[in-house]
Amino acid sequence: MKLSDIVNKLSLDVKTYKDGLQHAVTGAYVSDLLSDVMANSKEGHIWITLQAHINIVAVASMKDLAGIIIIGGRQVPEEVLKKADEEEITVMTTPLSAFEIAGRLYQLLT
């Protein structure tokens, strides 16, 4: 499924790199531990997390993730948005919890 379809169906707020919406999504991974994401996420996954600091951009870029969904309506600092645009990482936000957004995404992707 294309990232743009997921964004529409889950009403995600796209904060950075809109060109990335064309990417195909292969799955998702939910974690707030960065080395866990480095170990267990896969190329093309969406990463669901509450972390909104600058290092999440590098993690997503290292692992060729399709994008990051930041949960719980958290504010994303300006420097993170700038970095994400530079590194071509699509950052999205949702007011929903990790449980709710992961559940909905699971239904879309399986």
Added chain:
Amino acid sequence: MSLNIKETIDGSFQLVGADFTHAGEASTQLKQKLAELGVPDGIVRRVAIATFEAEMNAIIYAAAGWLHYCITPQSITIQVVDMGPGIENIELAMQEGYSTAPDWAREMGWGAGMGLPNMKRNSDIFKIDSVVGEGTTVEMIINFP
């Protein structure tokens, strides 16, 4: 794309302790370079994981360090040298889940105790050397097909 490495390519990046704004830039640039050289995606990603974890440890635990790389037609060698506190018990540090990460790093989601195991798992050869009070050196070699 086939491997386009004719001669040895090497270089270094300086790492600054606690500089989270620039953390990951060395690994990002190295990843880009390997992709340009035609290294297959799967191998590029293994290098990226191993390099990034080593870079982050230097930034979290040490005041300063260096990342050196050497690319040949056969393999890449990455060496991360830091002037940090060193590791007292390397065997313990290598165990998945063991971490002494400070609270501020844990709040950022570091400190799962998975970094060193990630480096080892993604390297063909992994060596770690450490002297308490002087620093730590991690050397990783990843072979090309």
